[in-house]
Amino acid sequence: MSTKPYQTVNRQRYRLAEGGSFEMHLSQDLVISEEPLNIVLHWTCQETGELLEKTLMVTMRTPGDDASLVTGLLLSHAVIEHAEQIQSIISSELNQCDITLAASVVLDWESLTRHFISHSGCGICGTSNVKKLAHTFNVTIDETPQWVPVSALLTFSAQLRQQQSLFSLTGGVHSAGIFSLQACLSVKEDVGRHNAVDKVIGDLLTQSKLANQSILMLSGRISFELMQKAVAAKIPVVVAIGAPSSLAIAVAKQFNITLIGFVSEHTFNVYHGDFRLQKQH
Numbered sequence: 001m002s003t004k005p006y007q008t009v010n011r012q013r014y015r016l017a018e019g020g021s022f023e024m025h026l027s028q029d030l031v032i033s034e035e036p037l038n039i040v041l042h043w044t045c046q047e048t049g050e051l052l053e054k055t056l057m058v059t060m061r062t063p064g065d066d067a068s069l070v071t072g073l074l075l076s077h078a079v080i081e082h083a084e085q086i087q088s089i090i091s092s093e094l095n096q097c098d099i100t101l102a103a104s105v106v107l108d109w110e111s112l113t114r115h116f117i118s119h120s121g122c123g124i125c126g127t128s129n130v131k132k133l134a135h136t137f138n139v140t141i142d143e144t145p146q147w148v149p150v151s152a153l154l155t156f157s158a159q160l161r162q163q164q165s166l167f168s169l170t171g172g173v174h175s176a177g178i179f180s181l182q183a184c185l186s187v188k189e190d191v192g193r194h195n196a197v198d199k200v201i202g203d204l205l206t207q208s209k210l211a212n213q214s215i216l217m218l219s220g221r222i223s224f225e226l227m228q229k230a231v232a233a234k235i236p237v238v239v240a241i242g243a244p245s246s247l248a249i250a251v252a253k254q255f256n257i258t259l260i261g262f263v264s265e266h267t268f269n270v271y272h273g274d275f276r277l278q279k280q281h
Contacts, residue, residue, distance in 0.1 A: 003093070005064050005189075006030045006170050032172035034191045035095055037061050039070055041079075042100040043107045054109065062166070062173065062190045065199045066091045069190075070099055072202030076229040078136050079112065080105065083206045129224070130250045133231060141255055142212040142236045148258070149278045152181060153215075153239055157263045160217045163187040167219075175219040176200045178235070180211055193220050194229070201233045215239060222261060227251035237276060239263055244271055 011029045014022045041056045061069060067089045074080045080101070087100040101107065160177045166189040167173050174193035178185045178200050186209075188199035197218070204210045216235045218226065221242035230238050231251065237258040244252075244261045249271050252259035258273030270277070 003063055004033060005062050005166055006032050030169045032166060032170040032191050033063055034060055035063055037066060037069070038096040039073070040096060040098045041107075042098060043105060044101070044103040046106055052109075056112075059192075059195070061192060061195045063095075065188060065203065066097050068188070068199045068202035068206065069195055070097050070198075070202070071205055072198030072200070072229070072233075074099070075201060075205055076198060076232045077112065078232065079107065083208070130247060130254050133228060133251065134254060137231050139231060139234050139255075141231070141234050141257060143256060143276075144213065145275045146278045147181070147213055148215065148237060148276050149181075152179075153260065153263060153268060154265065156184070156215060156217050157239070157241065158265075159184055160187060160219065164189060164219065177217040178204055178210075179215045179217060180213065185209055185211075185214070193218065193223075194225055197226055197229045201229060205233070210234070212236070218242070221245070222248040222259065224248055224251060227257070227259075230257060231255050237273075239268070 008028050009031050011027055013025045013027055017023045036058050038058050039056045040053060042051060042053045045052055070089060071083060071086065080086060085102050085105050087102050090098045156179045160175060163177065163184070164175045167175060173189040173191055174196045175187060175189045176196040177187040186200045186203045188196050188203065190196040190199060210233055212234065214235050215237040216230050216239070218238070218240035220240065222238060222240045222244040224245060224247035227238065227248045228251065239260040241263055242261060244259055249259060251257070252272040256273060258276045259271045260268050261271060262269045
């Protein structure tokens with residue numbers, strides 16, 4: 001087990017030389033760490049008052065920010081609505097994270113475990129799941145018009161790239177950042193794009209800094225699962241360097257979220273919700 005987010009490994013580097021032959025050089029490289037995290041949930045049975053304990057899941061992640069990761073994960077699966085519903089989080093050196101929920105939290109374990117397999121990674125997600133999100137998350141997402149200058153989207157995209165320190169070292173991570181118009185609120189990196197989003201949302205939820213008018217910036221594509229996390233955090237604008245999936249667009253339309261993809265130095269594509277954009281200087 002490594003506590004570092006990256007490790008040093010030996011490598012053989014091949015280079016095509018003149019004449020068509022290859023030259024080989026021995027050197028070292030930095031690679032991103034990927035390790036399992038066993039997430040154990042402790043909660044109070046509302047009928048008996050008994051403290052129950054079960055393993056929620058084992059997820060692969062880059063070590064670091066585990067408390068933020070599990071906080072964002074619980075929010076995105078409707079286990080909690082605010083950080084105060086978590087009594088304690090204990091991370092061990094054995095790659096285990098124990099979360100104790102506040103006694104007032106009502107938890108339906110069977111419903112929760114069904115919910116955890118309903119995402120794009122398992123291949124069973126469909127349009128019905130988009131409709132179910134509206135029942136799972138009874139949220140109001142800010143619909144203020146024309147509050148996002150289009151120039152800010154390009155600026156935030158550049159700022160996200162500048163803060164990808166682990167990517168600069170290893171080239172092996174995804175990143176997610178949450179911005180207000182005034183500042184970059186938080187940026188997190190992880191081997192998994194969903195983990196990066198959970199970490200950045202969990203970080204701000206713990207600090208009570210999740211704002212009604214905020215922008216989630218992503219370094220890759222936009223999937224159903226990532227849009228679900230934006231819905232849970234009530235984030236009205238999602239922007240990515242990559243493309244959205246069809247279900248991501250469906251979620252954007254269901255919750256009237258501004259969804260933007262393929263953002264680059266000079267251009268971007270709006271797939272839904274352009275009413276939030278200020279199109280004139």
